[in-house]
Amino acid sequence: MAAKETSFAQNPIVSVVDDDESLRLSICELLESVGIEAVGFATTHALMDADILDRPGCIILDVRMPGVSGLDFQSRLAANGISASIIFLTGHGDIPMTVQAMKAGAIEFLTKPVRDQTLLDAVSKAIEIDKEKRAEQFTTNSNIALYATLTPRERQIMEAVVRGALSKQIAFELNISEITVKLHRSAVMRKMKTPFVTHLVRAWQSIPADIRDDYPA
Numbered sequence: 001m002a003a004k005e006t007s008f009a010q011n012p013i014v015s016v017v018d019d020d021e022s023l024r025l026s027i028c029e030l031l032e033s034v035g036i037e038a039v040g041f042a043t044t045h046a047l048m049d050a051d052i053l054d055r056p057g058c059i060i061l062d063v064r065m066p067g068v069s070g071l072d073f074q075s076r077l078a079a080n081g082i083s084a085s086i087i088f089l090t091g092h093g094d095i096p097m098t099v100q101a102m103k104a105g106a107i108e109f110l111t112k113p114v115r116d117q118t119l120l121d122a123v124s125k126a127i128e129i130d131k132e133k134r135a136e137q138f139t140t141n142s143n144i145a146l147y148a149t150l151t152p153r154e155r156q157i158m159e160a161v162v163r164g165a166l167s168k169q170i171a172f173e174l175n176i177s178e179i180t181v182k183l184h185r186s187a188v189m190r191k192m193k194t195p196f197v198t199h200l201v202r203a204w205q206s207i208p209a210d211i212r213d214d215y216p217a
Contacts, residue, residue, distance in 0.1 A: 012057035058126035063090035
């Protein structure tokens with residue numbers, strides 16, 4: 001689990017999925033010529049079997065291939081909770097197909113043949129977006145784990161603090177002393193590893209509401 005949580009810190013890898021072997025090889029060679037690790041696959045099944053989607057990077061994906069199409073594969077990844085930065089590269093694109101892919105979160109939809117620099121720019125953009133998403137998810141996961149260590153009373157205090165309530169107000173709402181509120185507040189800040197209230201607010205906002213509800217105050 002720890003390896004997956006810190007996967008955003010690994011070197012990125014680009015998966016090139018296309019049933020045209022010569023195109024796969026040329027794209028991989030282009031990427032490796034600028035120092036980007038790349039690996040080619042003839043099918044989406046082969047990519048899934050390789051078990052490299054935990055690594056940061058992106059997928060260059062042909063739309064029409066034998067078996068599962070690129071658009072179907074994009075949908076399957078999303079349905080399984082796998083967030084991947086995808087660049088579609090196709091010789092058979094049309095406007096409805098492009099709109100569908102972009103609405104589903106594709107980074108770019110490029111038509112063959114594509115200029116080397118255009119593809120490299122798209123890959124660079126996709127990798128950065130993927131790194132940012134993985135870093136955000138790591139932060140969210142960390143905050144969820146820290147939030148789980150709070151007592152029910154500390155969760156009450158945290159909720160009140162992030163909505164801007166003063167210690168005196170919190171004491172009145174919870175019918176406890178102001179000193180007790182301050183002690184709990186100090187414990188919350190320590191457990192959540194947040195030296196400032198602004199950091200505590202960001203931590204709270206990063207935790208999905210349904211997960212907060214799983215830990216009732």
